[in-house]
Amino acid sequence: MAAVNEAIQIFRKLTAGENVAFQGEVFKTAGAKFNFKTKNKILVYVGAQGPKMLEMAVKSATVFLLMRVTQATSVSQLRWR
DSSP, X not given: OHHHHHHHHHHHHXXXXXXXXXXXXXXXXXXXXXXXXXXXXXXXXXEXXXXXXHHHXXXXXXXXXXXXXXXXXXXGGSOOO
């Protein structure tokens, strides 16, 4: 879960045209930058199924995909923020 969250953070900064210096649990970058500019905001899709991953996807992604919803992980149990 940390890897997906960090990747989204880095990706959003890169697509905003920023030089990215990032020190996370999983990823570390020093001055990363795209060699091109994006004309439009790039959507971030995240597929998730467990309750923690679903909550992170709702908070971080532009679009989230429910991979599998069970009684233990029902849509009604998500905290929409």
